[in-house]
Amino acid sequence: MDAELKALAREVNARLRELGLTLSTAESCTGGTVAAAVTSVPGSSAVFKGAVVAYSNDVKHAALGVPLEVIEKNGAVSSAVVEAMVTGARLLTGSDCAVATSGIAGPGGATAGKPVGTVWVAVDVCGSVSTHLLQLKDEGREINICTSAKKVLSLLLNRVNKVCIRQ
Amino acid sequence: MDAELKALAREVNARLRELGLTLSTAESCTGGTVAAAVTSVPGSSAVFKGAVVAYSNDVKHAALGVPLEVIEKNGAVSSAVVEAMVTGARLLTGSDCAVATSGIAGPGGATAGKPVGTVWVAVDVCGSVSTHLLQLKDEGREINICTSAKKVLSLLLNRVNKVCIRQ
Numbered sequence: 001m002d003a004e005l006k007a008l009a010r011e012v013n014a015r016l017r018e019l020g021l022t023l024s025t026a027e028s029c030t031g032g033t034v035a036a037a038v039t040s041v042p043g044s045s046a047v048f049k050g051a052v053v054a055y056s057n058d059v060k061h062a063a064l065g066v067p068l069e070v071i072e073k074n075g076a077v078s079s080a081v082v083e084a085m086v087t088g089a090r091l092l093t094g095s096d097c098a099v100a101t102s103g104i105a106g107p108g109g110a111t112a113g114k115p116v117g118t119v120w121v122a123v124d125v126c127g128s129v130s131t132h133l134l135q136l137k138d139e140g141r142e143i144n145i146c147t148s149a150k151k152v153l154s155l156l157l158n159r160v161n162k163v164c165i166r167q
Numbered sequence: 168m169d170a171e172l173k174a175l176a177r178e179v180n181a182r183l184r185e186l187g188l189t190l191s192t193a194e195s196c197t198g199g200t201v202a203a204a205v206t207s208v209p210g211s212s213a214v215f216k217g218a219v220v221a222y223s224n225d226v227k228h229a230a231l232g233v234p235l236e237v238i239e240k241n242g243a244v245s246s247a248v249v250e251a252m253v254t255g256a257r258l259l260t261g262s263d264c265a266v267a268t269s270g271i272a273g274p275g276g277a278t279a280g281k282p283v284g285t286v287w288v289a290v291d292v293c294g295s296v297s298t299h300l301l302q303l304k305d306e307g308r309e310i311n312i313c314t315s316a317k318k319v320l321s322l323l324l325n326r327v328n329k330v331c332i333r334q
Contacts, residue, residue, distance in 0.1 A: 027199075031202055032194075032202030032220065034199075035198055038198075039199065039220070049222055049226055050219065050226035051219070052217065052218070053192075053217050054217050055212055055215050056216045059216055062259055093223070109212075141209055142207055145203075145206075145207065
């Protein structure tokens with residue numbers, strides 16, 4: 001596993017454990033890479049509740065409760081869809097925090113206005129939800145996925161620090 | 168990503184696509200590594216429907232419909248639980264095939280009779296379910312997870328070839 005991703009996963013585990021918070025993920029384009037990174041850390045079962053990899057729209061709907069109208073109206077790669085995914089992940093798993101991803105890892109899947117490397121991320125820290133648009137340089141599917149996963153964990157750490165200091 | 172895991176993921180994608188079959192995963196100890204491997208292959212969205220990483224027993228129940236009594240009676244690391252997980256994954260995602268894992272990746276979690284490296288795997292190919300007990304040599308959490316994921320994909324390929332030739 002990428003060394004930087006592993007280090008971030010360790011930091012996420014340590015920080016959430018310190019705060020007594022649990023985590024889940026709802027992943028489309030990252031395909032389980034965020035969950036795999038977080039659970040590669042010994043003792044992660046104290047922090048990690050579970051994940052849904054929602055590749056098809058049917059699974060986004062059936063497992064995470066994303067309304068099909070929201071997908072039809074906004075497209076699967078959108079702020080509205082990752083927001084619904086992240087909320088669905090928290091509801092399904094009962095976790096305190098969650099992250100969601102939907103994007104175009106390539107090489108296929110690009111559309112007008114959404115090139116390969118377009119990734120929407122949502123972060124939910126105890127009900128405080130933020131969405132973030134990544135526009136990554138296309139470095140090939142595997143690197144795009146890994147870079148997305150690293151950005152997700154960094155965003156989670158930032159949000160946890162902001163929300164938990166503010167409270 | 169481990170080169171052998173990547174090669175197996177490519178083979179699984181190619182074989183399932185050739186047969187027109189779809190796949191989902193229900194992962195406990197592998198933590199999303201099987202899903203991440205399968206979806207690292209370009210074009211995997213034609214084959215892969217989704218995954219549930221069910222780390223907590225609550226998620227095994229809420230997302231995959233594993234009865235809590237089955238977990239209490241048999242323990243989470245058991246043939247009965249992976250069988251219920253694999254069926255749950257197919258039902259949730261509507262996939263033709265599914266794989267499920269529950270085991271002890273270490274370093275913690277070992278119990279009497281279930282040392283680190285004990286992993287139950289279930290494979291469901293179009294309703295034909297088999298369960299398999301792996302007893303891996305403990306080579307550390309990350310290698311244990313990677314080895315488990317490779318065994319899962321090999322078992323899936325074997326079962327697909329057997330079931331699909333037989334039919």
